[in-house]
Amino acid sequence: MTTDDKKHAGDSILEKPVSRRDLLRLAGVGGAGLLLGASGVGAIFGAKGSTALGAAKPSSEDQIDFYGKHQAGITTPPQDFLMFASFDLTTNSIDDVRKLFKSWTEASAAMAKGVMIGEVNDNPNLPPTDTGEAAGLNPSKTTITFGVGPSFFDARFGLASKRPAVLADLPAFGGDELREEWCGGDIGVQVSANDMQIAFHAIRNLARIARGKAVLRWTQEGFQRTGGADSAGATPRNLMGFKDGTGNPDTKDEAVMNEVVWAQSGDGTPWMAGGSYMIVRRIRIRVEVWDRSTLGDQEATFGRHRDSGAPIGSKKEFDPVDLSRKDGKGKPLIPVNSHVALARGNGSVKILRRSYSYSSGMDNRTGQFDAGLLFICYNRDTRKQFIPMQQKLGQMDALNEYIVHNGSAVFACFPGVREGGYIGDTLL
Amino acid sequence: MTTDDKKHAGDSILEKPVSRRDLLRLAGVGGAGLLLGASGVGAIFGAKGSTALGAAKPSSEDQIDFYGKHQAGITTPPQDFLMFASFDLTTNSIDDVRKLFKSWTEASAAMAKGVMIGEVNDNPNLPPTDTGEAAGLNPSKTTITFGVGPSFFDARFGLASKRPAVLADLPAFGGDELREEWCGGDIGVQVSANDMQIAFHAIRNLARIARGKAVLRWTQEGFQRTGGADSAGATPRNLMGFKDGTGNPDTKDEAVMNEVVWAQSGDGTPWMAGGSYMIVRRIRIRVEVWDRSTLGDQEATFGRHRDSGAPIGSKKEFDPVDLSRKDGKGKPLIPVNSHVALARGNGSVKILRRSYSYSSGMDNRTGQFDAGLLFICYNRDTRKQFIPMQQKLGQMDALNEYIVHNGSAVFACFPGVREGGYIGDTLL
Numbered sequence: 001m002t003t004d005d006k007k008h009a010g011d012s013i014l015e016k017p018v019s020r021r022d023l024l025r026l027a028g029v030g031g032a033g034l035l036l037g038a039s040g041v042g043a044i045f046g047a048k049g050s051t052a053l054g055a056a057k058p059s060s061e062d063q064i065d066f067y068g069k070h071q072a073g074i075t076t077p078p079q080d081f082l083m084f085a086s087f088d089l090t091t092n093s094i095d096d097v098r099k100l101f102k103s104w105t106e107a108s109a110a111m112a113k114g115v116m117i118g119e120v121n122d123n124p125n126l127p128p129t130d131t132g133e134a135a136g137l138n139p140s141k142t143t144i145t146f147g148v149g150p151s152f153f154d155a156r157f158g159l160a161s162k163r164p165a166v167l168a169d170l171p172a173f174g175g176d177e178l179r180e181e182w183c184g185g186d187i188g189v190q191v192s193a194n195d196m197q198i199a200f201h202a203i204r205n206l207a208r209i210a211r212g213k214a215v216l217r218w219t220q221e222g223f224q225r226t227g228g229a230d231s232a233g234a235t236p237r238n239l240m241g242f243k244d245g246t247g248n249p250d251t252k253d254e255a256v257m258n259e260v261v262w263a264q265s266g267d268g269t270p271w272m273a274g275g276s277y278m279i280v281r282r283i284r285i286r287v288e289v290w291d292r293s294t295l296g297d298q299e300a301t302f303g304r305h306r307d308s309g310a311p312i313g314s315k316k317e318f319d320p321v322d323l324s325r326k327d328g329k330g331k332p333l334i335p336v337n338s339h340v341a342l343a344r345g346n347g348s349v350k351i352l353r354r355s356y357s358y359s360s361g362m363d364n365r366t367g368q369f370d371a372g373l374l375f376i377c378y379n380r381d382t383r384k385q386f387i388p389m390q391q392k393l394g395q396m397d398a399l400n401e402y403i404v405h406n407g408s409a410v411f412a413c414f415p416g417v418r419e420g421g422y423i424g425d426t427l428l
Numbered sequence: 429m430t431t432d433d434k435k436h437a438g439d440s441i442l443e444k445p446v447s448r449r450d451l452l453r454l455a456g457v458g459g460a461g462l463l464l465g466a467s468g469v470g471a472i473f474g475a476k477g478s479t480a481l482g483a484a485k486p487s488s489e490d491q492i493d494f495y496g497k498h499q500a501g502i503t504t505p506p507q508d509f510l511m512f513a514s515f516d517l518t519t520n521s522i523d524d525v526r527k528l529f530k531s532w533t534e535a536s537a538a539m540a541k542g543v544m545i546g547e548v549n550d551n552p553n554l555p556p557t558d559t560g561e562a563a564g565l566n567p568s569k570t571t572i573t574f575g576v577g578p579s580f581f582d583a584r585f586g587l588a589s590k591r592p593a594v595l596a597d598l599p600a601f602g603g604d605e606l607r608e609e610w611c612g613g614d615i616g617v618q619v620s621a622n623d624m625q626i627a628f629h630a631i632r633n634l635a636r637i638a639r640g641k642a643v644l645r646w647t648q649e650g651f652q653r654t655g656g657a658d659s660a661g662a663t664p665r666n667l668m669g670f671k672d673g674t675g676n677p678d679t680k681d682e683a684v685m686n687e688v689v690w691a692q693s694g695d696g697t698p699w700m701a702g703g704s705y706m707i708v709r710r711i712r713i714r715v716e717v718w719d720r721s722t723l724g725d726q727e728a729t730f731g732r733h734r735d736s737g738a739p740i741g742s743k744k745e746f747d748p749v750d751l752s753r754k755d756g757k758g759k760p761l762i763p764v765n766s767h768v769a770l771a772r773g774n775g776s777v778k779i780l781r782r783s784y785s786y787s788s789g790m791d792n793r794t795g796q797f798d799a800g801l802l803f804i805c806y807n808r809d810t811r812k813q814f815i816p817m818q819q820k821l822g823q824m825d826a827l828n829e830y831i832v833h834n835g836s837a838v839f840a841c842f843p844g845v846r847e848g849g850y851i852g853d854t855l856l
Contacts, residue, residue, distance in 0.1 A: 062503065081624075083787070124724025131719055132669025133736055133785075136662065137653050196509075196624070197653040198669070200787045204797065206717050219790045219797070225625040226654075234564065239628070241560025291559055291636050295700070296552025306560055316635050357561075359628045361788060362647045364609050369647070403770050 035244040062194070063139040064389045066105075068416040073143030074261065074276055074378050075352070078236075079192040082198035082222030082356040084280065084374060085207070086149075086185025086409055087214040094157040098428050100213045104146070105422040107209055111202050114139030117209075131208065134201040144202055146423045147188045147278050147411025164269040166277055166381050167412045175392030175405060182282045182407025189374065192276070196223070218407070220282060222356025222374045235309060235317065236264040239285055239371055240355050240402070242302050243309035246317055247343065249350050260350045260385070261378050263415075266386060271426040274415030276378040279282045279351075279386050282358075282407025285372040290402045301398040303338030311340065321347075343389060351377045351385050369405035372403065382410065463664035463792045481591055490622070491567040494533075494540035496844040501571030502704055502806050503679040503689065503780070506664075507620040510650035510784040512708065512802060513635070514577075514613025515642040522585040528641045533850040534573070535637055539630050542567030547638075559636065562629040572623040572630055574851045575706050575839025580588065580614045590855060592697035594705055594809050595840045598710035602822030604831060610710045610835025613645040618706070618804065624651070646835070648710060650784025650802045662736060663745065667713055667785050667799055667829070668767050670730050674745055675771065677778050688813070689806050691843075701853040702843030704806040707779075707814050710786075710835025713800040718830045731766030731827040739768065749775075765826045771817060779805045779813050810838065 064072050089097065107117045114137065118129025133256050153163035168185075191202040200221075224236040238244040250257045258264065267275040290298070299305055299312060309317035313325055313333035321344050326334040334341050359371040379385035394400070414424050490499045535545045542565065546557025551557055581591035597612075600849065619630040628649075635644050651665040666672040677684045686692065694702040718726070725732055725742060737745035741761035749772050753761040762769050782805065788798045806815035822828070842852050 013525040123724070124727065125722055127720055128669070128723050128726070128734070129670075129714070131667075133667050134653070135665060135669065135735070140654075195654045197665075197785065200785075200799065204667075204715060204719075204799075207797075208716075215795050216790050216797075217795075219787075221649075221787055221789070223624040226568075226623045237561045237563060237625075239559075239561050239625075241556070241558075241563065264584075287559070287632060290635075291632075292555055294553055295550070295556050298556070298732045299552065306556070306855070307563070311840075357625065357628075359624075359647075359649055361649070362644050367643050367645075369635075369644075371628065371632075 002311065008192065016035050024173040056280045062141055063113060064141050064143050066109040066417070067419045069414055070262065070274055070276075070416045071143075072112070072416075073145035073190055073192050074278075074354070074413065075191070075257055076141075076143050077251070078224065078245075078354055078356075079143070080143050080194045080226045081196040081199045082226055082376075083191045083196075083219065083376065084222065084376070085189045085191075085201045085203045085219045087187040087189065087207075088211060088217045089156070089186045089214045090154075091213045092156045094159075094428065096213050097157060097424075098422075099192060100210055101423040101425075101428065102148075103209050104206055105417060106143040106417065108146075108202075108423075111144065111198075111205070112139060112142050113141070117205055131201065131205055132171070134198045135194075137195060137198055140198050142191065142193040142202065143359050144206075145190040145192075145278075145413055147190075147413035148427075149185050149188060149409060149411050152186045153186065159427070162269075162271065164263075164272055164277075164412055166263075166267075166269070166272075166383060167410060168382075170279070170382075170408055170410060171387065171391075173390050173405065174395070175400045175403070176408070177404045177406050178408050179406045182218050182220070184409050185411075186415075187214065188280065188409060188411035189277060190373045191272070194226075202293075220358055220407070221360070222358045226358055238355075238373055239287060239359075240290055240298070240302075242298075242304060242306055243317060244373075245415050246304075246309055247321070248353055251352065256350075257352075259380070261352050261380055263380055267380070269270055272412060273426075274417065276380065276413050277382045278411045278413050279375075279377050279379070279382060280407070280409045281375040281405050283373045284370065284406050286305070286402050286404070287369050287371055292326045293402075298326075300338060301402070303334040303340035314339075331338055335398065337396045339393070342392045342397050345389070345392065349377045349385055349389055351389065353377045356367055375404070378413070451849055458673075462795045484572050490569055491541060492569050492571050493725045493848075494537040494845070495847045496622055498690065498704075499538070499571075499573045499841055500700055500843045500844075501573035501620050502702070502782070502841065503685055504569075504571050504620070506652065506673075506677070506782055506784075507571070508622045508652055508654045509620065509624040509627045510802065510804075511624075511631045511647065512650065512804070513617045513619075513631045513647045514645040515615040515617065515638060515812075516645045517580075517584070517642045519641045522587075522856065524641050525585060525852075528638055528669060528848075529574075529851040529853075529856065531637050532634055533845060535633060536572040536574075536630075536851075539626075539633070540567060540570050540782045542570070545633055559629065559633055562623075562626045565626055566624060568621045568623040568626050570619065570630065572634075573618040573620075573706075573841055575616045575618075575841035576852070576855075577613050577837060579612065579614060579838050587611070587855070590697075590699065592691075592700055592705075592809060594691075594695075594697070594700075595838060596631060598707070598810075598815065598836055598838060599819075600756075601818050601833065603825075603828045604822070604830070604836070605832045605834050606836050607834045610646050612837050613839075615642065616706060616708065616839035616841075617816075622654075626650070648786055648835070649788070650786045652769060652784055654750075666728075666783075666801055667787075668726070669719055670726075670734055670803075671745060671758065672783065674732075674737055675749070676769070676781055679780065687808070689780050689808055691808055695808070697840075698758060700840060700843065701854075702801045704808065704841050705810045705814075706839045706841050707803075707805050707810060708837045708839070709803040709809070709833050711801045711803050712798065712832045712834050714729050714830050714832070715797050715799055718815055724825075728763050731762040731778065733766035736778055740766075763826065765824045767821070767825055767827045770820045770825050773817070773820065777813055777817055779817065780790070781805045806841070 116130040191199045195198045235243040263272040311321045355375045363370045544558040581587045619627045621627045663671040690699040739749045783803045791798045
């Protein structure tokens, strides 16, 4: 069907009343109440040429399958933009949760393909099934990754016995200054894409579909550089000017991913096999203070050189971090309280980091930038990986002078969805 | 000088003390107090290999000259990202203002080229002259556009007699719900670039350079779609799903730009000849309400079809807006209170719009998206162009049901800077 054909089809149904099928579909999308906004339609009842938004032609190159063994967006090489959202359920019915997850599955699969959500809707008497701002754009490697927080397993849905032992609220860490507005949530959704408008579109439409079942609890946008790095695949820099992510394990090494990232069937929670545990920390950087510290201070804080990203005393970014090397006076070349020394430890504990920088305007209380890092990581067992690592960092990390953790959440990210299945179907 | 050469040069000066020249340069960059963060440097005094960040190789294709007859960023085709900042001066000395504008000129010219601000600084005892997060990225078509607000001409600097009659605080418009946190400012800076990290980097470094002379008043990030539009140069969609900017005048038509955008020498303010007046409005979209309205409602509100962007009753985006056409019942095809009908009027009044969508997390008071449009426009005479247009829109625009203007500012954007000159030198 060409665009012109569609337009003519659109013309012919302009006076079509709302059908029972339309209403059922509508109920599936947004629940009752969607028709409340219909006043004023009469004004263009006679208009010709109203058409639904055409679907973009999906480009397979820019498309990442929503369905698969694992959820996309975990070991997927980080796209340029992030929109993270935490939702709270407003229903107490597990059946409603299933319905929501089914609707979200359908919508997410469409968005990953870069096509409009729902059937083409060119009936002027109905709200569009897709909000439209991503129309005509290619899929931009959109991934949508779903997880559930500890509160999902409280008394409401009868799932307490299914809660993974791994999934518990984090302990308090040194340096935490958590604010409720950026903490927790029944459901966490990470949308990554190479287009900010598409990432926003995804969370907005998921929130819309959730109407009557769940509401937004908090959201955070994120970005990384897009402007042509010095070489393709170069490690991006964080807002402190340092390369971030150098120490990440190799996502192409399946054995390593099974060890570090993916929950295994023998881990005690069979429904999580192939899933992963996500930790989200909103870390504000005191950029004004950082910018007044010396280059030497900054490099001692990270334990790396700013330009090259190399460990202090080495030349290249991926040179090994050797904490035993000493300077002429017998002091460790890489300070023991530097970020890399503490995060690395003896090298046995790894996590998969997938963080984005954020800039959220100005903090009106101080006149300073509200900017920093939305730290996101995935691990197989938070108790053995993220928590001990962060306990060391919270106590000693030289970075703490310059950063504040003001948001925190954990989610059990389901295994991948098989076509015909839905998000969370191994649990629900 | 190759990268390796630079590294060796870096090695050889690691133990170099802070020189008088360094101190002078430092004072020029950030004023006194920059050395306060120097504690802890000793930890890596013996380290070898500390190097300054290398400058990116500028790509002329991605580079827009900072210097020129007009400021860049006005008729420049909109880049993908925006970081807007409003500053308030904290000095009462016009000499300080000149110094600030000179420092900003130098830094802005460097950033437009994609090179690091200041001389290469590899002295570990000094703060870096550039915060570093844009290192290695290409210029990404960065433009930095400066203007001054009405308050710049109050009693502080003795410039009251130089205030353009065009530059006055806007009158109250119907539908305004302005909040002080997003209003006004002595100085407005619009940074546009094809990379969000670069846009942030620019405002951050300008704020850093302003230390002791000016502070941030408010900031706002913005974006438009990047994900491969259906055709190059296609009009982007706003967060209401409609194409935004269709009615803009042709920026390549110099005669039209002289009529609509550029202040002329005969306009009564000689120092503004070749400059333009910028209006910034932070317009929140009530996306949740919009998304419950019908397609017919939405199209009647804009006066355009959503898919094609065509005026109602027409087929193509750039078909003329003919307000005289009637439907079968004698009603205007394009509703008289639609956005396009009111903004277009009789077609004689034009402005140059350069808006960006924004998403600033969630409004904690309501649980709704704080998302919308950072409306930016340029005109030659705000009294004859923007104000009458917005008065009509504020009174009648069908869009008002779905939007709230909560921020507002106006700035006189200087003419372009000649090499060797500085921002605002025609005034100061």
